[in-house]
Amino acid sequence: MRESQFSPIGVFDSGVGGLTVLRELYRQLPQESILYFADTARLPYGTRSKGEIIEFVREILTWMSERQVKMVIMACNTSSALALEEVRAEFKDLPILGVILPGAKTAVQKGKRIGVISTPATAKSNAYKQAIQEIDPTAQVWQIPCPEFVPLIEANRIFDPYTTQVAREYLQPLLAENIDTLVYGCTHYRHLSPVLRRLLPSSVRLVDPAAAVVRSAEKELELLGLKNPETPLPTNFAVSGDPNTFARLSRQWLGFSPTVEKVYLPVPVL
Numbered sequence: 001m002r003e004s005q006f007s008p009i010g011v012f013d014s015g016v017g018g019l020t021v022l023r024e025l026y027r028q029l030p031q032e033s034i035l036y037f038a039d040t041a042r043l044p045y046g047t048r049s050k051g052e053i054i055e056f057v058r059e060i061l062t063w064m065s066e067r068q069v070k071m072v073i074m075a076c077n078t079s080s081a082l083a084l085e086e087v088r089a090e091f092k093d094l095p096i097l098g099v100i101l102p103g104a105k106t107a108v109q110k111g112k113r114i115g116v117i118s119t120p121a122t123a124k125s126n127a128y129k130q131a132i133q134e135i136d137p138t139a140q141v142w143q144i145p146c147p148e149f150v151p152l153i154e155a156n157r158i159f160d161p162y163t164t165q166v167a168r169e170y171l172q173p174l175l176a177e178n179i180d181t182l183v184y185g186c187t188h189y190r191h192l193s194p195v196l197r198r199l200l201p202s203s204v205r206l207v208d209p210a211a212a213v214v215r216s217a218e219k220e221l222e223l224l225g226l227k228n229p230e231t232p233l234p235t236n237f238a239v240s241g242d243p244n245t246f247a248r249l250s251r252q253w254l255g256f257s258p259t260v261e262k263v264y265l266p267v268p269v270l
């Protein structure tokens, strides 16, 4: 069997960050079946080199292709910033969507003084600044690397006072610049919204690229005639690390305890 309308959409991240995109899929495209992969054995991605990220993404896409996904959403800014172009050129028959462009498009609709919080790799890549200023050259962009956020979220320490302290430090230079818009430039960070919201003036608009990438996915599926006309299958969850840890952590965001499969990458191309 080859991929068809009935095939799942592949969604991946290094960990639980991509669940913010998965929730948007449930909201906007509830009829689609999903294959969710978290590369928890190799997390965090945000401090890795471009070469490593490209290699990891290549392995994930190879595995997802074997599972006959009809489309892949990179629910990971670091992968979108560092590997999207390369893997699109390699996996020509597979529609692959990244989160940066949808995020940038939303940000320019919201403001002119835009702060982007992200992993160090995404900040260093300048991907957001370039994407935003290509659409609106008059927009000003400040990119702040936040290396401590992903380990804190994966350790379930969101409501730890230490996390608030770290967040205050990361936001300080953006507040000094009087930003009017803040982009969650890492899919994990949406999980921090209760903490971040309290530290920001209410006038600052928050942009989550998840909503926009799912809107793009819907358009693309329509265009390709690949929308699922049937009832979806239950989401398949897979991780490269410990399935129980992932199941326990993700429950609070999913509202159910997922059954999680362990997979071993790399998988050779058949």
Ligand SMILES: N[C@@H](CCC(=O)O)C(=O)O
Pocket (backbone or CB within 6 Å): 013, 014, 015, 017, 018, 043, 044, 045, 046, 047, 075, 076, 077, 078, 079, 119, 122, 150, 185, 186, 187, 188
């Ligand atoms: N979810 C992350 C990857 C985080 C990490 O593993 O550093 C992102 O959007 O960039």
